[in-house]
Amino acid sequence: MVMANCPFCGSEKIKIDKKSVRDGYTELGERVERHTFSVRCNRCYARGPAVGGRVIHYLRSDLPLPKWATTDKTLEERAVEAWNRRAQEKNDPLVLDELRQMDGQPVFIEHDILPKFNHVWVVWNNQVSDDIHDGLDGYGIFWRAYRYPPIKEET
Numbered sequence: 001m002v003m004a005n006c007p008f009c010g011s012e013k014i015k016i017d018k019k020s021v022r023d024g025y026t027e028l029g030e031r032v033e034r035h036t037f038s039v040r041c042n043r044c045y046a047r048g049p050a051v052g053g054r055v056i057h058y059l060r061s062d063l064p065l066p067k068w069a070t071t072d073k074t075l076e077e078r079a080v081e082a083w084n085r086r087a088q089e090k091n092d093p094l095v096l097d098e099l100r101q102m103d104g105q106p107v108f109i110e111h112d113i114l115p116k117f118n119h120v121w122v123v124w125n126n127q128v129s130d131d132i133h134d135g136l137d138g139y140g141i142f143w144r145a146y147r148y149p150p151i152k153e154e155t
């Protein structure tokens with residue numbers, strides 16, 4: 001699963017943190033641990049929601065997974081999903097007031113009509129809005145600006 005860039009600083013240096021504490025034994029004597037995963041930005045240290053569960057340390061492949069247990073793989077996937085969801089929420093299209101405040105800063109444009117301006121980075125200013133469209137009419141209708149490229153849903 002692809003991890004979204006950091007919604008706070010835009011960094012691609014994203015890492016998965018795992019914490020582990022002992023949590024007893026199964027009736028078969030296998031060690032049980034409570035593992036907590038979260039996704040973290042290595043640049044600004046923003047952290048995604050933590051996802052935890054009980055993991056059997058040496059899971060025998062010939063036995064079914066008990067209802068109370070999960071696996072590292074599942075926890076990791078859920079932590080990445082939670083991070084991506086947060087990143088996507090944070091990266092909603094800019095509302096007009098927010099866009100006006102982006103003067104001199106890069107924004108990512110989606111344009112439904114002009115391919116030339118679809119999925120491109122531009123440095124925002126009033127001239128740019130005239131180039132993309134005749135002023136800001138149609139903003140939010142034909143075209144939108146984002147702080148970061150929106151994440152495409154996986155199909």
Ligand SMILES: [Zn+2]
Nearest residue numbers: 006009041044
């Ligand atoms: Zn960051």
